[in-house]
Amino acid sequence: MLICPQCKFENPNSNKFCQSCGTSLTHKVCPECSTDDVPVNALRCHNCGTECGKVFWAIIAKETITKALGVEKDEGDVRVEGDEEDEGAISSSLSPSSQIAPGSYLDSQERYQLLDPLPAQTETATINDVGVRVLDCQPYQISPIEAILASQQSDLLTPSVEASRIPHLAKLYIALQYQDQLGIPPIHDAWQQGNMQIVIIEDRSHWQLLLDLWQEETTSSLKILHWCYEMTQLWALLEPVGCRQSLLDLSNLRLDEDQTLALQRLYVESSNSWSVTESPEDAEGQTSAILEQPLTIQALGRVWQALFRQSQRTQFGPVVQMLGDLEVGKIQTMAQLQSRLEEISIELEALENATLPPITEKNTAVPTIPQSDEPEDIISTTDDMPTVVLAMQLSSLEDAGRTDVGRQRHHNEDYFGIETKIQKLELPKSRILQGHGLYILCDGMGGHASGEIASELGVNTLRQYFQEHWITNQLPTEDSIREAVFLANEAIYKLNQQDARSGVGRMGTTLVMLLIQDTQVAVAHVGDSRLYRLTRKRGLEQVTVDHEVGQREITRGVEASIAYARPDAYQLTQALGPRDENSINPDVVFFEINEDTLMLLVSDGLSDNDLIETHWQTHLEPLLSSGVNLEQGVTDLIDLANQHNGHDNITGIIVRAKVRPNLES
Numbered sequence: 298m299l300i301c302p303q304c305k306f307e308n309p310n311s312n313k314f315c316q317s318c319g320t321s322l323t324h325k326v327c328p329e330c331s332t333d334d335v336p337v338n339a340l341r342c343h344n345c346g347t348e349c350g351k352v353f354w355a356i357i358a359k360e361t362i363t364k365a366l367g368v369e370k371d372e373g374d375v376r377v378e379g380d381e382e383d384e385g386a387i388s389s390s391l392s393p394s395s396q397i398a399p400g401s402y403l404d405s406q407e408r409y410q411l412l413d414p415l416p417a418q419t420e421t422a423t424i425n426d427v428g429v430r431v432l433d434c435q436p437y438q439i440s441p442i443e444a445i446l447a448s449q450q451s452d453l454l455t456p457s458v459e460a461s462r463i464p465h466l467a468k469l470y471i472a473l474q475y476q477d478q479l480g481i482p483p484i485h486d487a488w489q490q491g492n493m494q495i496v497i498i499e500d501r502s503h504w505q506l507l508l509d510l511w512q513e514e515t516t517s518s519l520k521i522l523h524w525c526y527e528m529t530q531l532w533a534l535l536e537p538v539g540c541r542q543s544l545l546d547l548s549n550l551r552l553d554e555d556q557t558l559a560l561q562r563l564y565v566e567s568s569n570s571w572s573v574t575e576s577p578e579d580a581e582g583q584t585s586a587i588l589e590q591p592l593t594i595q596a597l598g599r600v601w602q603a604l605f606r607q608s609q610r611t612q613f614g615p616v617v618q619m620l621g622d623l624e625v626g627k628i629q630t631m632a633q634l635q636s637r638l639e640e641i642s643i644e645l646e647a648l649e650n651a652t653l654p655p656i657t658e659k660n661t662a663v664p665t666i667p668q669s670d671e672p673e674d675i676i677s678t679t680d681d682m683p684t685v686v687l688a689m690q691l692s693s694l695e696d697a698g699r700t701d702v703g704r705q706r707h708h709n710e711d712y713f714g715i716e717t718k719i720q721k722l723e724l725p726k727s728r729i730l731q732g733h734g735l736y737i738l739c740d741g742m743g744g745h746a747s748g749e750i751a752s753e754l755g756v757n758t759l760r761q762y763f764q765e766h767w768i769t770n771q772l773p774t775e776d777s778i779r780e781a782v783f784l785a786n787e788a789i790y791k792l793n794q795q796d797a798r799s800g801v802g803r804m805g806t807t808l809v810m811l812l813i814q815d816t817q818v819a820v821a822h823v824g825d826s827r828l829y830r831l832t833r834k835r836g837l838e839q840v841t842v843d844h845e846v847g848q849r850e851i852t853r854g855v856e857a858s859i860a861y862a863r864p865d866a867y868q869l870t871q872a873l874g875p876r877d878e879n880s881i882n883p884d885v886v887f888f889e890i891n892e893d894t895l896m897l898l899v900s901d902g903l904s905d906n907d908l909i910e911t912h913w914q915t916h917l918e919p920l921l922s923s924g925v926n927l928e929q930g931v932t933d934l935i936d937l938a939n940q941h942n943g944h945d946n947i948t949g950i951i952v953r954a955k956v957r958p959n960l961e962s
Contacts, residue, residue, distance in 0.1 A: 325349065353485055353499065353500050356498065525601060529634055598623035615645075689889075689956040709946045710742065712806075717733065738950055772814045782881070789806065806873050823881055845869055897917065917934075927953060
């Protein structure tokens with residue numbers, strides 16, 4: 298099955314073009330130079346040389362590694378695609394002969410092509426576990442394991458028919474992936490070949506090493522404590538699946554684009570669960586590990602000591618004491634260790650004259666472990682626990698907007714406006730970004746050119762008001778925002794009165810408006826244009842509630858099925874312009890950005906038929922990553938709406954706000 302990269306339609310493998318939208322399934326567009334005839338199996342664009350192929354990280358491990366899990370190979374463990382083993386691929390390739398050259402394939406289907414050489418076995422060395430970059434030469438083909446995951450809802454670490462077809466090493470990634478843990482690389486494919494397991498995961502080999510940023514002079518002590526805390530959270534996550542060893546290799550500790558701790562891959566503990574200590578540096582200057590004693594949380598302390606040593610960074614007093622207490626066993630549980638980290642962070646902030654906000658349940662940088670007499674193994678952090686909030690600060694603010702007439706209308710009555718001001722102050726030890734954004738979307742109505750006039754007048758009236766009244770680095774008050782909406786309503790209403798318009802000839806417009814000042818947000822709306830909010834932690838949320846008859850009836854206690862069975866269910870209960878200000882009551886809400894957030898303003902041409910709710914995971918969620926182009930993202934949304942809706946004008950504005958803990962010293 299070939300998944301169209303544009304509309305996500307499932308096509309037969311023989312198709313060269315998507316039978317839904319016509320997109321090529323054999324060639325792709327270069328993101329750099331826009332050349333549209335790059336073969337889908339090419340690593341680089343033949344025109345400009347940009348790498349545009351889909352690259353993954355392949356782990357090739359011998360079956361003996363999974364015995365650390367206390368399981369043996371199931372009789373049903375075979376390659377996921379079928380019942381045959383690919384004897385002509387890796388099983389025969391990993392023989393004690395010559396190095397396996399780039400360009401070879403991991404599988405007999407010739408899907409995953411080596412980009413780097415595989416090391417050869419020698420008479421004295423045997424390959425048990427190796428990682429290598431591979432190119433997916435069939436990127437639109439849904440992988441067999443993805444198909445299994447789509448239908449497999451049970452615990453894959455327990456026996457089942459489907460689970461038995463997945464290599465044991467892959468099941469660890471799957472189990473953690475179901476917990477939505479961004480620190481663990483997502484799995485793409487996996488199969489068994491003889492006594493070899495091949496697992497294909499996200500390639501993080503190019504991600505920044507934690508050690509590199511740890512040793513930067515501009516990295517604050519608070520940020521280092523934050524990373525230590527993230528390691529304790531990952532430790533608790535990895536312990537049940539026996540992969541704590543993943544945290545003990547400095548080269549495996551990476552940072553994502555938001556400087557959040559992440560693992561390049563998983564390492565399975567041996568059946569004895571050993572700890573590590575730092576050994577002398579090897580020829581490349583990397584710290585290796587030697588087996589020493591049963592694995593305990595003391596191993597984390599030794600990792601932190603190694604990071605300080607390798608970075609040549611001076612340890613600050615409270616951390617020296619904590620590491621000493623950890624080493625001699627005064628700190629024995631994860632709860633005690635996390636509490637000590639929190640105490641040190643509060644002490645540091647006090648020294649820096651920083652004021653901690655009060656206890657809250659919102660998203661935070663450093664969760665608090667509640668005091669408990671229960672055993673450590675049943676204590677876990679959850680989103681519902683109270684947390685100490687470290688102030689967040691804006692790290693980037695980006696946006697893109699587009700409007701389209703649709704497939705059935707002859708003119709476009711939608712209108713939008715975007716105004717942003719970004720101020721950046723960067724010094725050797727601090728970086729401050731101030732973002733000021735105004736985003737307005739109006740969907741006009743009234744027939745002929747009237748809707749166009751109303752929507753444009755509404756946007757421009759609001760823009761002018763805030764240009765004159767929003768001149769500080771504080772969000773406007775609710776009263777000020779409501780006043781702006783009333784003025785926009787008055788401007789359109791007066792034009793209706795002046796032209797003596799009546800009935801359906803009176804023009805009007807919906808409104809959804811977003812105001813952002815740093816991490817503070819205000820939203821105002823009238824009608825059925827919407828604002829959606831998307832975060833990795835909370836998923837998709839509709840912030841606004843449509844002002845229409847059906848929704849009004851629901852608020853009065855009528856069941857949704859009955860409320861929307863009315864013939865007038867989708868008729869607006871309020872809009873800007875048709876009546877005076879006594880007939881509108883704009884909704885105004887405020888919220889704070891505590892994690893990376895995508896905000897989407899849409900007219901009903903984009904939101905009708907639950908389009909956003911149905912396709913957000915494929916068309917919105919990838920846009921949370923900084924490397925994904927927002928202009929292309931909003932274009933893809935418009936195209937999607939034209940394919941599935943198209944009966945109305947279509948407008949969308951995407952705003953991407955990235956934040957990070959305010960840990961500057």
